Amino acid sequence: MNAIETALVNSPPRRWLQHYEAHALVRLGGRTPGARVAEVGCGSGYGTKLILDQFGAARVDAVDLDPAMITRATRRLRRYAGRVLLAQGSATDLLAAFSGAGGGKDADYDAVFDFAIIHHIPNWRDAVAEVARVLKPGGRFFFDEVTATALARPTYRLLFDHPGQDRFTAGEFLAELPRHGLHVGDRWRTRVGGDYLLGVATKSEPTGGEQ
Numbered sequence: 001m002n003a004i005e006t007a008l009v010n011s012p013p014r015r016w017l018q019h020y021e022a023h024a025l026v027r028l029g030g031r032t033p034g035a036r037v038a039e040v041g042c043g044s045g046y047g048t049k050l051i052l053d054q055f056g057a058a059r060v061d062a063v064d065l066d067p068a069m070i071t072r073a074t075r076r077l078r079r080y081a082g083r084v085l086l087a088q089g090s091a092t093d094l095l096a097a098f099s100g101a102g103g104g105k106d107a108d109y110d111a112v113f114d115f116a117i118i119h120h121i122p123n124w125r126d127a128v129a130e131v132a133r134v135l136k137p138g139g140r141f142f143f144d145e146v147t148a149t150a151l152a153r154p155t156y157r158l159l160f161d162h163p164g165q166d167r168f169t170a171g172e173f174l175a176e177l178p179r180h181g182l183h184v185g186d187r188w189r190t191r192v193g194g195d196y197l198l199g200v201a202t203k204s205e206p207t208g209g210e211q
């Protein structure tokens with residue numbers, strides 16, 4: 001992220017907006033009481049706090065590529081010691097990111113949260129595949145994303161720095177999910193003419209014939 005986006009992400013308006021997004025996600029997919037959760041791209045940890053307080057998760061393993069964000073999140077989440085693991089690494093390799101603490105294995109988590117980060121990842125389909133890999137069958141993927149529609153707007157292009165190629169529209173993101181066994185049904189909404197996408201997908205349960 002460039003300096004302008006970093007400043008915005010760490011600002012009070014972003015925290016207010018994230019609070020609203022969390023409410024919308026609860027309405028779409030319910031809370032996660034007692035759950036073991038992973039969060040990709042935790043930034044300064046405000047979403048992690050919402051996952052613990054508002055969604056009721058028991059524990060969150062959170063990753064961010066930027067070590068400065070992990071430092072901020074560590075400060076913010078000090079009072080949740082024992083319930084949070086913060087790691088520097090990539091959302092596309094959670095096993096490596098959480099290796100020291102034994103997280104990021106196949107079917108490890110009841111829920112995974114993505115608060116506006118997958119659109120930053122050049123190989124974004126790999127991030128979706130990684131979310132699906134670490135979810136338990138029946139586990140939920142909560143996502144809040146910025147689409148190609150928003151990224152193409154002059155303000156976004158002028159102010160922020162995102163990968164230029166192969167960004168996803170809301171429809172393309174939703175179409176990718178079932179390729180990884182993630183089923184969203186009608187639990188999604190777009191905002192501001194398709195600029196933003198929020199939703200909750202559930203990982204398929206194994207079918208009766210599987211061993």
Ligand SMILES: C[S@@+](CC[C@H](N)C(=O)[O-])C[C@H]1O[C@@H](n2cnc3c(N)ncnc32)[C@H](O)[C@@H]1O
Nearest residue numbers: 041042043064065066069090091115116117120
């Ligand atoms: C727009 S910010 C969102 C931060 C926070 N989730 C929020 O909603 O305020 C995107 C975050 O994704 C992180 N990020 C970008 N690529 C990543 C990757 N491959 N793996 C993990 N985090 C990544 C950035 O460092 C940044 O903190």
